Amino acid sequence: MSTADGSGATGTRERIVLAASRLMQRQGYDGTGIKQISTEAGATFGSVYHFFPGGKRELAVAAIRHGDQEFGDFLREELDRVDDPAEAVAACARTLAAGLRASDWTDGCPVTATALGSATRAPEIQQAAAAAFERWRGLVAERLRRSGLPDADARELAATVVSALEGAEFAAQVSRSEEPLLTTGRQLARLISSYR
Amino acid sequence: MSTADGSGATGTRERIVLAASRLMQRQGYDGTGIKQISTEAGATFGSVYHFFPGGKRELAVAAIRHGDQEFGDFLREELDRVDDPAEAVAACARTLAAGLRASDWTDGCPVTATALGSATRAPEIQQAAAAAFERWRGLVAERLRRSGLPDADARELAATVVSALEGAEFAAQVSRSEEPLLTTGRQLARLISSYR
DNA sequence: GTCTATAATCTGATAGAC
């Protein structure tokens, strides 16, 4: 279900956000033009400014919020698949690695590329990215608490897991190799296991 | 000593590379113009193309190589300051956090921002970034081996340390908080200690 | 809501004088 009303139909606004998210994920904020976004979305140039009067900045914030949702859903699903939380985090890393390879190393984190570089100029973008990281940390922490970890430990571990996965995904992307993600996943599992 | 010949004088070429590295670190590849680089370097527009006939791409590769050197030197120095390798990695994270705050959260990793987004279009840039990560992993692994860790463990840990520090630095940058780096540093220290 | 035309500006890159 990709629409708000659940009808399955994709409105113009939604297609624009989706295209912006995908393109900025690969090319960054400054590397992606509004013209390219509108073309990819099958919308006209004017439609973009009709739905996003704030222009590129407003569109980037919407794209980051979309990536926030997307990666959050991934984390929730993947972490619930396996009983052992340490093994669940390692599985996350493996799935991310497979996805990265499947996209020929182009589709990294949907938030990182968009926020990096534009953050200093646009506070709204930086804040949207910060909110995404905060939410992801919360999701992982919740999962760890559910496994019996004390709140303080769960929060520390969650922050480490999100940061490490983020960095490993970028390392894997530029190295064009699954190794950094797989290795980091294994070591994160070991770290989590040490708390029990 | 910032010059190749050790004289201390800064040539035009070197000033251009330095300015490019700093600006791309903050604004990314596409967000940084050659005009801005030449102005910041105190050089003329034509000088840039005199030293870098390959244009912006060639300049970006030189900027990444400079960042590679810079962060490599930092790692080497910082890791040699403390005897215990686990504590040394935590100290690295603390120093990075302090530097990030001191720059008002603008100066993240000198390689990440430059490579992200431009990597798909320019293979030379992606390769330069991959080489940087590889070198950093080697430096950390060497330090861990020197502390008595078996080669296999040292390599796994080194890859994890570099990825995690990278991700934590970005998380700290967008969150405008030292917390992600400090937390990740503590947990990496715990992980390393668990190997002994 | 959709679409086109256009304004105003900026970009990377080149040529050539000094």
Added chain:
DNA sequence: GTCTATCAGATTATAGAC
């Protein structure tokens, strides 16, 4: 090696017809 002028194209954004 330094500097300036300039080209051709792309960029964000706006105006207004339909």
